[in-house]
Amino acid sequence: MTDEQPVPPAEEQVPVCPRHPDRESYVRCQRCGRPACPDCQRPAAVGIQCVDCVREGAKSVRQARTVFGGSVTDGRPLVTMTLIGACVVVFVLQQVVPGLTSRLLFVPVLGDVQPWRFVTSVFAHGGLLHIALNMYALWIMGQYLEPMLGRARFAALYALAGFGGSVGLLLLASPPAGGVCTPGSAWCTGALGASGAVFGLFGAFIVLQRRLNRSAAGMYVIIGINAVIGFVYPGIAWQAHLGGIVVGAAAGAVLAYLGRGRAEGPLGERRHLGWMHWAGLAGIAVLLLLVTAVRYLAA
Template sequence: MSDNPPSGQPGQPPLEPGVPQPAAGPSVCPRHPDREAYVRCQRCGRPACPECQRPAAVGIQCVDCVREAARTTAGTRTVFGGRATDGMPVVTYTIIAICAVVYLAQRASSSVTENFAFAPYLGWTEPWRFVTAAFLHSPTTFFHILLNMFALWSLGQYLEPMLGRARFAALYLISGIGGQVAVTLLAGAPSIESLRAGDGGAWFGAVVGASGAIFGLFGALLVLNRHLGRSSTAMYATIAINAAFGFLYPGISWQAHLGGLVTGVICAGAIVVFRRQGVRHLVWAALGAVLALLVVVTVAKYLTVPQDIRDLSIFG
């Protein structure tokens, strides 16, 4: 009787005990048997379809291995210092759910959009609009929210497990605020004379949508992939196409796109710098500093505007 271990397929080296081996036949995802899988988990060796893949420090792991590692290893961290989870993008799904509910409320009552949309002339007296506008969408079309939520779903599945839920949520919110800040900075304040002539310009232009926050996720993905040595070639084309919409179609705020993108890049840079164990707690101070900078430049902008115009909404 031979002492050699059983071989795998003819012409292949013998299988080693305890080492996951490729399954015979077509590669299909164990969780979704109707889908072929072209990537294998680096931990267990099983095929994983795109929905079950989770980025790891090296290669890809399946959702089951990520969940098991989070359950058995206390205090595990992602490659960028966030708390490791089971890979389920809970924050992403929560944001999508909030946007969907708010959109239905917008369709039911126009007062929702009026009370929570952002416009530069309202930012000084109603600053909460810098945040709430990122959860609203145009109530006159389904295209706006569908496009944004698809982009959020695609990016969130990749970024949230990589960053951790708290860091991902902070990135989304700060980038969304950054988009409204850019709208304010790039909107020329009208004069009293122009207001009397009925020309308020961009200062009175309402802005809604998650686009600024999503462009922040785009920018963060470029920074994080570069740090990991992964290619982002396809993402540059995606960003360019989405950015072009802001210039080709009226009513789309390219200013919010630009502000979100820049803010996302800065936030991701802070996350990369403070990813290591000894300094990872400083990431929150760094992200807080980014938010504080946005507040400072916004206040500075408003202080350059005549008080009668700055406080206009009080009398509106």
């Protein structure tokens, strides 16, 4: 037989941290009353709370939203910087990898069999001045729009506008008669650059500024100058600029005017109807795909 050891009364038991039973703790959580070791203690407005109570409390805190329903960030345009970095990397690779540019640019005659060109063309550029101007415009617009929309919505806007630029070129470039490519034909020559996506940001900017009752007069001047340049100087795909700005304005309208209402949450809180944004943006993407399919079937 073994001797049974008496169990100390509850008031004499040494309190231990529930998450770290090997650690004694005489500090208790102000919310649940359980012991919390130094690693599990979090300062609160009054006293100390354990990490479990802090995590549980965070679930009931309403997440801060931007004026257009996006998640509030720390202000750094990370998506913008990532896009610029990707364009710079691709531009460097274009200089060192023979034939890479011809495999990245968007050529309407090849789009149905090489659909990746709709996207890759947005990251490739034709020269140092070309990428410098586009990246400068992207940086200026991204610093303003990304914190306003939130990173996810801004990324979706840029992607749709870039794709829309390629679709604009596809729709407005005429197939050569008899299917034989001729020199200078936009249908066979193709285009590259982030200009279509940047013009999409211009279009969204105008719509969002109007929704906020702010002036966008300066942007009209910039768009007008670029429109004239696109028609005066050869080799500029004005069709991609037009496609980008139309799609960007449409996406901007979705973000500006849909989801503005509020709905009651399970705890009685007011929630932004953000799902309407994503439904609207998805609808634009589906429409672009349908238009692309119809264009190729009719070509």
